[in-house]
Amino acid sequence: MDGVKSFTSSNRKIDPSRRRATQHLMPDGSPVDPDRIEIGPTDVAFAEWEALGLTAPNLxxxxxxxxxxxxxxxxxxxxxxxxxxxxxxxxxxxxxxxxxxxxxxxxxxxxxxxxxxxxxxxxxxxxxxxxxxxxxxxxxxxxxxxxxxxxxxxxxxxxxxxxxxxxxxxxxxxxxxxxxxxxxxxxxxxxxxxxxxxxxxxxxxxxxxxRLIKSADEIDAMRCAIATCEIAMAEMEEACRPGIAETELWSILHKENIARGGEWIETRILSSGPRTNPWFQEAGPRRLVAGDLLAFDTDLIGPYGMCCDMSRTWFVGDGEPTAEQKRVFRDAHEHIMTNMQLLKPGVTFSELTHLAKPLQDEYNAQRYGVLAHGVGLCDEFPSIYYPEDFIEGASDYPLEPGMVLCVEVYCGVVGGRDGVKLEDQVLITETSFENLSSYPFDAKLLGR
Incomplete structure (x- = not known):
């Protein structure tokens, strides 16, 4: 999706540039105090969350x-x-x-x-x-x-x-x-x-x-933090044009997070074009070129200290992705969407390793370190490994309602030019799962 100006959450839309001039209220009804001791969300964040129908946590x-x-x-x-x-x-x-x-x-x-x-x-x-x-x-x-x-x-x-x-x-x-x-x-x-x-x-x-099971208030805090992260991502995608440097693009995520009371970003993994393969290259001075893929992992610690760990890959410019770019992207998208369907109470962490959709052989040598992991204030236990990396007896626990996992994948052919990184943040419910991430995947790369 090229140049997203809004994202959808709870079936509502908000313009990420929206600002409220009037004084906003804290969740307890008291005015936002600019002199308060504790760090926390700004009036900008509260206004945006209200427009999205989100509930701030009872701290x-x-x-x-x-x-x-x-x-x-x-x-x-x-x-x-x-x-x-x-x-x-x-x-x-x-x-x-x-x-x-x-x-x-x-x-x-x-x-x-x-x-x-x-x-x-x-x-x-x-x-x-x-x-x-x-x-x-x-x-x-x-x-x-x-x-x-x-x-x-x-x-x-x-x-x-x-x-x-x-x-x-x-x-x-x-x-x-x-x-x-x-x-x-x-x-x-x-x-x-x-x-x-x-x-x-x-x-x-x-x-x-x-930390494994999140309370209702922690889930509310996480929803708010994810909304802030996705608003920042929309600002990034608006600026994702040929000529901008990777570091300039990455700085937007920092700026928009901090402006809303978010806290920091744990990594700076953002790369473009040939720097997307292999993965884990951090943002550098390279300027984007039309026809590139731009891939990043947010690793963002937002308001309330909640981690928002989502990955997206975007096509750069107004042209059309190559058939190979579309193929790798679709393989990555199918991988996380298929594995997400396995998430429900009672399934053990080790079972997820063996039930998960395997990567195609051409991507396996450069597979990501995990196919899913816990998340809360940061990346947390458990690590759900691919079968090749499985540690017997390390994680024999079941999924339970209130757990939150990030389901992710990296697909890149050894020696290829482009790689694709995708990741969504998912809540385990009483019967199944809820995808807390609402930011759309690139429509051009999906072929839609």
């Missing part, structure tokens, strides 16, 4: 549900608590965000959640005010940073001090249970916990399973 209820799911996982696994350093796990546990990407490689924040639901946040120094509006956080401290950049040659001492605080919390909130889950931590921090007699297990497993 208090969403946060409580997430905490309850963590506590349930801890008790199910007989763990006294979980210690979190991964910024996405911290966001899930308490909905607090602070310099998210910087903290990813400078782990100065941590959260402890006890099996009794007691939550402590260690934030970056003098940042206590950033989480003052979150009542589920019972204490805010500092001092979790024990990496060399901040701790220097005293990292072992700082780690020991931090570990002692965790030990105290475990004694108060877990009693005799000395089992604590940890997702990601500096090695000397883990050694300090063990030196105090704490038994460490996988916090990532706890959190991935807690």
């Amino acid at each position: 208090e209820r969403m946060r409580e549900t997430r905490l309850n799911r963590i506590v349930s996982e801890l008790n199910k696994r007989d763990l006294g608590g979980v210690l979190l350093f991964d910024p996405l796990n911290i966001r899930y546990a308490c909905d607090s965000s602070n310099m998210h990407l910087w903290i990813t490689h400078n782990p100065a924040r941590a959260v402890f959640v006890g099996a009794d639901g007691y939550m402590v946040l260690w934030d970056y120094k003098r940042c206590e005010h950033l989480s003052s509006y979150l009542p589920l956080i019972r204490e805010t401290r500092s001092g979790a940073g024990m990496f060399y950049f901040v701790a220097g040659d005293r990292e072992d001492e700082i780690a020991a001090t931090f570990a002692a605080e965790v030990d105290d919390l475990m004694r108060v909130h877990a009693g005799r249970n000395r089992r604590v889950a940890v997702d990601k931590m500096e090695l000397h921090g883990a050694f300090a916990l063990q030196a105090l007699g704490l038994e460490i297990s996988s916090g990532q497993a706890v959190m991935e399973h807690a």
Whole structure:
């Protein structure tokens, strides 16, 4: 579809350039406060969602549900608590965000959640005010940073001090249970916990399973974020003309996401023409040429921190795609549409691997890493592999209502000029599935 100016969602249309000049209201009826502490959607986003008939999430209820799911996982696994350093796990546990990407490689924040639901946040120094509006956080401290950049040659001492605080919390909130889950931590921090007699297990497993089922509010948040992503995609497609550079086109997705209160984009995978084959080339200075294919993967973290992971491939210019471009595109489209039909409660992750439509031999050597994966605040568990990449016993769990998966494919012949990447985001319902993605596929490439 060349030059899309609107997209369809819930059988309604909205012009992505629409702006509302009047003050909009928050979901609770209060005015949007430009001075509010928490990050979040803008009045532009609220106006667009209202026009689409979308419901904003109840954030208090969403946060409580997430905490309850963590506590349930801890008790199910007989763990006294979980210690979190991964910024996405911290966001899930308490909905607090602070310099998210910087903290990813400078782990100065941590959260402890006890099996009794007691939550402590260690934030970056003098940042206590950033989480003052979150009542589920019972204490805010500092001092979790024990990496060399901040701790220097005293990292072992700082780690020991931090570990002692965790030990105290475990004694108060877990009693005799000395089992604590940890997702990601500096090695000397883990050694300090063990030196105090704490038994460490996988916090990532706890959190991935807690995050697996999305609540109604999380689904509402995801619908809103996807709408924002698709509005941004429409702006990209409007600009997808011969002569524009890949980086210039990619910047539009960033701009429109940020303007609506979205947060960041995890990758920059966008390529054109011969750069579409093989896959995974990031946006560069190449300028689009008439007759190219343009392919991208959004990997977008939108409003409410929800991931919108969709891929599209577009034909560039006013001409007609080649027969080969159409053939590869149709093969890719049929692949994800066929595999999507397998999604329903009760089907196991491993069964999906073996039931899925196989790729044609000519595409197999350059197959994508997964044929589907979970999604929430980011790409999440599970990974549904092709049979050639299957890991026996890694994912023997069934699909359940409330799970969200991205179904995707890359088709590119080895040595060929063009490749096609397609991906949709799908909700598992009580009986089947609902495709949350509404952005159309390129009509010219489909031959329509």
